[in-house]
Amino acid sequence: MNFFQRGGRHRFVLVLLLLTAVTFMTLDGRDFGPLASVKTGATTVFSPFKKAVGWALSPVSNAWRGVTSYSKLEEENAELKRRIDELEGQQIREASAEEILANFLRDAEIDFAQDIPQVTARVISGPPTTFEATVVIDKGSKHGLKPGMAVVTGTGLVGRLEQVSANESIVLLISDARMQVATRIGSTQVLGRVEGRGANHQPVVEVASDVVLRPGDLLLTSGLTGSLYPPGLPIGHITSGAGASANTGDEQNAPPADDDSADDGDEISVVPLQPVGVVSAKIELAASLDRLSFLTVLLWTP
């Protein structure tokens, strides 16, 4: 009894804070403009401090990463040594430093979506929590970036912009379980859907059950009307190990589907639903999501 009497003020504060949090969630869900502006402003003010502390304490975090990722670093070291040997061999074969440089530049530059304006950004941090697969880049609305724009590396699609402030943006990676991308199988032009399955899990592709999925098939963005992504961006290929697992029955009507990501409801192309099952297979992404350093944002909106 005594507790309830003296806890009145505490409970009042609790209820007030909970109602405020729920109000924020509701307004955010309805894309309330002023709230977005406040978020953007707060992020912009906070970022320099975050960067300064990150820079000042980077020796500590690097040391920790060295301790906890020692075996991974060893593997990377071995892989780099292997690559060096390979390149040295290539150098001897080609006997021309210019040719090697030309080959490197050819591999590094993006040879797709060349007609689309691009902004290159540096990855400045990973996600603040492990609950999502995101990275933060050092370019924002000041550089022409908008939510929903596709983000790529030289090898393929990495994700899309989820939140954009003045000088920073959050990229939702393709491995995040919220990501769905309408895809087209390169060899057959069949439409399907690539879905993220969370960090540390391979994404999967889903197609109608009467489609045969072959290991090695290349997956590209579909280019369907209203899709968030420009057509023809490499996503990945079907892995030989996973195979095409029959998954018919329950999950009807999945492919061909458009990007979920247009959750704001704008310009979603309507695809007639077919009463068919789906088959799915795991895919290996064209772009490696480990240790991303630089990303390219395609300044393209549907």
Place this chain on the structure above:
Amino acid sequence: MYLIAPRARLALSVLLAAVLELGVTNSVTIWGATGSILVPYTIAVAIVGGPEHGAIVGFASGLIIDLYTTTPFGLTALVYTILGYVIGVGAASLVRSGGFGTLGIAVVGSLFAVWGFVLVGVLVGQDHLLHTPLLAISVAQIVFSVVLVPLGLPVARWALVESIGSFRSRG
């Protein structure tokens, strides 16, 4: 005795913890997952200052994290507010009864923060949270809290030194 008012000290300590969290901790991983500094600090403030301060610090901490995540704005604030309040209420009883140590509270608080976030998130449509490495996140958060709650207690006492008197006089 102190040049800065208690509320300002509390705000300063939360901002410092938030800057550390956003600038450093996302690169400190345990078993592939990272924990939060703001969870142990919320727990520390709740233990020292009680449910009201715990809830306020939890709310502020959660809002800062919400700025940098893609889940609904306010979701983390909601969960951390409840965390601060519950730990504040629970710690007062448990510490008095002597049955639980600070580390036990840190472990329970960590599990509450992680699983509460997932539970409330799923309730508001964030089903993707179920596809995250929950075991690894829980372990990382427990380790963070067990290490950082004892370090956060003196900071919380410094931040709340005049408020504690008023809290106790109310309690």
